[in-house]
Amino acid sequence: MRATSIGHAGILVQTRQATIVCDPWFLPAFLGSWFVFPRNDQLSPELMAAIESPDYLYISHQHADHLDEAWLTNHIDKTTKVLLPNFATRELERRLSKLGFTNFVRTENGKETELGDGLTIAIHVESAIADGPGGDSAIVISDGESRLVNQNDCRPGDLGALTVHGPVDMHWLQYSGAIWYPMVYDEPRESLIQQARLKVESQFARSMKYVSLVDARVVVPSAGPPCFLDEDLFSLNMITGDELSIFPDQTEFIKRLQAVGNDRATLNIPGTTIEISPSSIVVTHPMSDELAQRPFAHKEEYLREYQADWSEWLRDYKAKWPQQKTNLLTQLQDWWQPLLAMAPALRTAIGGGCLLKTDDAEMYIDFTNGLVVPFADQKYRYRFEISRPLLEKTVADKAVDWSNSLFLSCRFTAWRDGAYNEFLYNFFKSLSVERMRRAEQEAVRRTAPDSAT
Known part of the structure; x- marks a missing residue:
């Protein structure tokens, strides 16, 4: 099994039976606030061709950093089979149908679905009030030899649910912030800084608990953080650690795991591939190790270059916000x-x-x-x-x-x-x-x- 990061929560999973693209996100989300970090707008043509022609598409939930409707409209064939979580409503199916998708594979919550020739998937659905009625989900992919858990943002109520299908080889999960709290609140900055640090600690603690429970052979920090390229929001990027921010990057999470004796986590950037077999784990970056480290080791410089490249897009996007006043x-x-x-x-x-x-x-x-x-x-x-x-x-x-x-x-x-x-x-x-x-x-x-x- 080979899994390739395509940015944020995006994964291209390639098995001998089929390919599955999970949560491809490429265009800025949430009113032009969130951008993929590290950037994924410079992937190789070969990788992009593979991303755009999967056998299956999996969208974990409806948030815009997972369901990139504008990109899906123009880049994925609408006859592609879509793996549908068994949410309480059919909102996700309706939204994908509106984009033109017609071939849906309906699943049952937590139960394995056979896709053919020994390839199985199980989608675990969560609909806690924190997720809103739209819900969230995680997927377990097994090819008969290896097993991948793509947890993304999902917070299973049953902490053992993701391991019931057997030992896990790869565990992709969120560890960084994905909310507006506490940065937007009208409170003294000192109080907000303290709340942000507590939030970061709780995020790390929750994710480390999942890592310990799933006990995979390799851990892949993913599904965040985004970066913020609009100058109005640039201070939300965590660069020195002193910012009012809940968005630490994967190097910090890897350090936390190492501090408790877990050295299974691997740094990844868009284009990083992880090939796994019963006897080996091979991680390959799309560039030298030094360049792969650059978004983290020289983050401000990297973000400023990224910002400059997208400044015209961002300016044009904001200019389209409505100026008329209605009742x-x-x-x-x-x-x-x-x-x-x-x-x-x-x-x-x-x-x-x-x-x-x-x-x-x-x-x-x-x-x-x-x-x-x-x-x-x-x-x-x-x-x-x-x-x-x-x-x-x-x-x-x-x-x-x-x-x-x-x-x-x-x-x-x-x-x-x-x-x-x-x-x-x-x-x-x-x-x-x-x-x-x-x-x-x-x-x-x-x-x-x-x-x-």
Whole structure:
């Protein structure tokens, strides 16, 4: 079995039976905020040809750094077989169908699916409230000789689920940050720095726990971090370690593993191949070891060069953000109030009002009464400040998941009175009838188990 990094969570898996491309991401995501790190826009023509002509395509979940719709539209044949996680809804299937894909292989959660000639896959689905109703998934690929676990961002509730299919040879997993917390919060910088460091430690601890449990022959740090090339966000890159950032790179994670006696992790960049057999593990970079280390050893220089190469694209992209002003209040009332009416348990769990503030408009989400009204100095527990063009775009797009469409961009500021409230963010991830129905069911289950049906 050969697995090649194609950047971030992207993997090209080649076995004697077939090839599987996982989560190919090439174009900047989340309102032009996230870029692949190290960069994957300079892969060889031979590798790109293999990526663009797989036997199977696997998309783990709907976040834009995994589901790159613009790239898939133009680069993958639409007759390619798509391995579908068994999510509670068919949103992912509908989105891929809209792109033109027609050949879907439906799977059962956690159960092996035979693809032919001894090649099997098992997709494990997670739909915790933290993932939003869209869910997340991990895939286990076995070719009869070797076994690969591609965990990407997925956080299995059953920590042993990924090992039930047999011993694991390769384990690809996330270890770095993938959220906007705490950087966007309106708090003293010293407090945010402390929170960021605690977040990094918790990320490392969780990932090291997975590594220990899966106990693979080789560990491949992946699925992050992104880098931020817009100058407005450049400070989110972790270069010296003193930044307000939750995005350490894989060299730091490898050091943590080595400190506890685990030397199985391998540095990888886009184009790095890992070939594994029962008797050998061979890692090959697409360039010299020195050049492969450069994105990490000389990170600021590397990022500035990368930034310069994409500056024109970024400028043109931001110029397309809407400048016209519409009646946001009316649109949100028409869109959200029917959804709020569906979710009394979710509203109660949120436990307070929310001020939605933009350049020249302020709206109040009255969760108690299920209304969106003009802000008139009502007491609020949460506040979001979003620039008018980005709020206009998100509303015009009728984005059903604001974490994917807005929050992960880190292009906003937030404030809260008290602790983090997962139900608030699940509201913003559930802005369709289908999603809100599931969000309300989850809120009922979580807050009043005896009343769940």
